[in-house]
Amino acid sequence: MKYYGGIDLGGTNTKIGLLDTNANLIFSTSIKTEAIKGFEDTVDRICNAFKEEVRKNNINYDDIIAIGAGIPGPALDKRVCVGFANLPWPNDLKMADLIEEKLNKPCFIDNDVNVITLGENFAGAAKGYKDILCIAIGTGIGAGIISGGKIISGKKGAAGEIGHLVLVPNGMLCGCGHNGCFEAYASATGIERIANSELVVNRTSSLHELKKVRNIEAKDVFDAAKNGDILANQIVDKEADYLALGISHGLNLVNPSVVVLGGGVALAGDFLLDKVKKILPQYALSATLDGLEIKGATLGNDAGIYGAAYLAMTELGE
Amino acid sequence: MKYYGGIDLGGTNTKIGLLDTNANLIFSTSIKTEAIKGFEDTVDRICNAFKEEVRKNNINYDDIIAIGAGIPGPALDKRVCVGFANLPWPNDLKMADLIEEKLNKPCFIDNDVNVITLGENFAGAAKGYKDILCIAIGTGIGAGIISGGKIISGKKGAAGEIGHLVLVPNGMLCGCGHNGCFEAYASATGIERIANSELVVNRTSSLHELKKVRNIEAKDVFDAAKNGDILANQIVDKEADYLALGISHGLNLVNPSVVVLGGGVALAGDFLLDKVKKILPQYALSATLDGLEIKGATLGNDAGIYGAAYLAMTELGE
Numbered sequence: 001m002k003y004y005g006g007i008d009l010g011g012t013n014t015k016i017g018l019l020d021t022n023a024n025l026i027f028s029t030s031i032k033t034e035a036i037k038g039f040e041d042t043v044d045r046i047c048n049a050f051k052e053e054v055r056k057n058n059i060n061y062d063d064i065i066a067i068g069a070g071i072p073g074p075a076l077d078k079r080v081c082v083g084f085a086n087l088p089w090p091n092d093l094k095m096a097d098l099i100e101e102k103l104n105k106p107c108f109i110d111n112d113v114n115v116i117t118l119g120e121n122f123a124g125a126a127k128g129y130k131d132i133l134c135i136a137i138g139t140g141i142g143a144g145i146i147s148g149g150k151i152i153s154g155k156k157g158a159a160g161e162i163g164h165l166v167l168v169p170n171g172m173l174c175g176c177g178h179n180g181c182f183e184a185y186a187s188a189t190g191i192e193r194i195a196n197s198e199l200v201v202n203r204t205s206s207l208h209e210l211k212k213v214r215n216i217e218a219k220d221v222f223d224a225a226k227n228g229d230i231l232a233n234q235i236v237d238k239e240a241d242y243l244a245l246g247i248s249h250g251l252n253l254v255n256p257s258v259v260v261l262g263g264g265v266a267l268a269g270d271f272l273l274d275k276v277k278k279i280l281p282q283y284a285l286s287a288t289l290d291g292l293e294i295k296g297a298t299l300g301n302d303a304g305i306y307g308a309a310y311l312a313m314t315e316l317g318e
Numbered sequence: 319m320k321y322y323g324g325i326d327l328g329g330t331n332t333k334i335g336l337l338d339t340n341a342n343l344i345f346s347t348s349i350k351t352e353a354i355k356g357f358e359d360t361v362d363r364i365c366n367a368f369k370e371e372v373r374k375n376n377i378n379y380d381d382i383i384a385i386g387a388g389i390p391g392p393a394l395d396k397r398v399c400v401g402f403a404n405l406p407w408p409n410d411l412k413m414a415d416l417i418e419e420k421l422n423k424p425c426f427i428d429n430d431v432n433v434i435t436l437g438e439n440f441a442g443a444a445k446g447y448k449d450i451l452c453i454a455i456g457t458g459i460g461a462g463i464i465s466g467g468k469i470i471s472g473k474k475g476a477a478g479e480i481g482h483l484v485l486v487p488n489g490m491l492c493g494c495g496h497n498g499c500f501e502a503y504a505s506a507t508g509i510e511r512i513a514n515s516e517l518v519v520n521r522t523s524s525l526h527e528l529k530k531v532r533n534i535e536a537k538d539v540f541d542a543a544k545n546g547d548i549l550a551n552q553i554v555d556k557e558a559d560y561l562a563l564g565i566s567h568g569l570n571l572v573n574p575s576v577v578v579l580g581g582g583v584a585l586a587g588d589f590l591l592d593k594v595k596k597i598l599p600q601y602a603l604s605a606t607l608d609g610l611e612i613k614g615a616t617l618g619n620d621a622g623i624y625g626a627a628y629l630a631m632t633e634l635g636e
Contacts, residue, residue, distance in 0.1 A: 074605060082605070131472055131473045143571075145571070145572070147465065147468075147470045147471075147472070147477075148468065148470075148471070150465075150466065150468075152465045152466070152470070152572055153465075153466070153573070154449055154465070154572055154573020154574065154606070155449045155573050155574060155575040155609070155610075156573055156605055156606070156608055156609070157573070158570075158573040158603060158605040158606050159465075159571060159572050159573040160571065161570040161571070161573075161603050161605075161606070162570065162571060164570050164603050165566070165567050165570055165571070166563060166566065166600075166601045169559075169563065169601075176603060178600065178601065178603075241487075245484060245487065248483070248484065249483050249567055249571070250571065252476075252479040252480065252482050252483055253461075253463070253477060253478065253479070253480060253483070253567070253568065253571050253572070254463070254470055254472055254477050254571070254572075255471070255472020255473050255474055255475070255476040255477040255479075256472065256473060257473040282484075282496065283484045283487075283496065285476060285479050285482050285494060285496075287392060287400070287474055287476040287479075288472070288474070288476050288479070290474055291473070291474070292473075
């Protein structure tokens with residue numbers, strides 16, 4: 001059997017796993033990223049943890065063909081980290097080279113949302129599709145786009161930045177410095193900002209009492225909406241509208257067969273998804289909706305490991 | 319020498335040409351499409367005109383390797399016309415088969431804007447690039463997207479429909495039936511609608527006298543703006559803003575190396591382009607603007623012939 005390593009480098013934790021070509025997860029483990037100690041230290045600890053798990057699981061090291069890694073930022077040519085928004089590491093970091101030196105296996109890297117998309121394509125909700133739009137809606141919003149079976153990376157690895165489409169010119173400030181981004185409104189952070197702001201003036205919502213104790217989170221809004229809270233339902237309806245608008249831009253530009261929604265906000269499930277599907281025909285060309293499937297992601301937190309291993313597989317043409 | 323035929327099927331005229339592999343145009347001619355006579359009749363006349371020109375130019379028919387054709391609508395698998403918005407022809411027309419039968423050469427078809435994009439890539443403003451966003455801004459707005467050297471077609475050939483991104487929810491009615499599309503505002507038609515509407519209440523603009531004689535056209539607005547007309551400049555500034563917003567969505571989603579602007583509105587040249595470039599950083603992520611080139615198309619009305627021939631070349635792997 002041939003095996004492929006998958007590394008999912010995150011701001012806080014880094015997940016490390018091994019898969020076979022049939023998408024069986026042989027092992028998975030996790031370490032603290034502790035990026036503050038420097039990239040050499042983190043890469044060392046990732047590679048040591050990987051080798052340790054390989055040994056524990058009695059895998060012949062020669063049967064491991066290659067390693068893939070998802071990184072939190074754009075990647076160039078499947079080898080170089082262009083830059084990290086949230087890690088104190090230098091730009092143009094040759095991450096693939098670093099891992100290859102330590103593990104003595106070919107290594108390929110890509111942006112984390114692209115890697116999640118590959119994971120859902122390999123073993124999740126997008127299995128068997130060749131034209132895929134996968135959107136992760138959590139603290140921020142990012143997308144991976146697969147067209148004709150290939151990830152669209154763009155010139156600088158910055159493709160798929162759907163969260164920064166400006167949906168509301170002169171709208172709410174976004175973390176990127178622009179105003180009115182999709183992410184500013186429709187991410188979990190956006191929902192929380194809107195809820196906490198509206199609760200300053202709305203005192204009838206069931207969320208009002210909760211806000212006296214702590215800041216409202218996105219999940220609180222969905223829970224209250226499901227229980228019939230009027231304000232919470234208004235916020236969820238707006239959320240569905242922004243999601244439909246943002247998704248429609250992706251549909252009109254790349255015409256995927258399937259849209260996969262992942263991340264914390266997608267956990268609201270059909271309650272949210274049914275609203276989005278109802279609004280989509282207002283925004284997306286009917287040709288792009290013809291036969292379109294919209295699904296929740298199925299791999300959860302493991303999507304990055306699956307996708308990173310699959311990245312290595314596909315880059316080697318397996 | 320090897321030759322490739324290029325057909326650019328339009329609503330009114332159809333252009334027919336022959337190119338060699340070095341992008342030399344051997345001949346080009348044009349016939350009336352006269353779609354009302356039926357698709358069999360039009361295809362017959364196209365193929366006869368092609369053969370007639372080959373004969374006149376003393377080209378050995380055996381040296382013609384293949385034929386490409388651009389069609390006004392989405393295409394599937396480079397063979398089938400999914401449907402025509404403006405021609406009275408049936409859906410799912412097997413256009414490639416029809417032409418192959420008549421000309422006895424392999425034939426490949428694609429959407430006309432995709433084909434224009436291929437043309438600019440083969441011999442025009444996008445020569446040498448692999449990640450291209452080409453936007454045609456005329457009566458409507460459409461885009462062709464090349465990523466990693468390959469046209470993005472999508473599941474139903476409906477990719478690149480940038481003109482139908484809803485930029486203004488509940489905005490101006492678009493020909494597609496939706497409200498607020500990019501095309502409704504920023505196409506030549508959009509500029510004309512806005513100008514003719516605003517001139518109902520503005521009587522100081524230099525365009526006001528002209529409107530007494532005939533409807534204002536987009537070119538009139540640009541001409542008046544260049545001459546310092548205040549209303550015309552306001553309309554052009556808004557046009558630049560919509561263009562920057564629409565283009566930024568393409569940049570954030572597919573991160574091209576070059577944006578090529580074609581069609582009648584692009585003929586306004588640097589007067590318009592400089593304004594667009596100035597606004598873009600408000601909407602597009604800075605990573606997508608890093609090293610980005612924005613250019614006017616250079617092949618004009620011949621782009622379709624060049625691109626159709628290049629489509630045939632690339633599909634045969636030449």
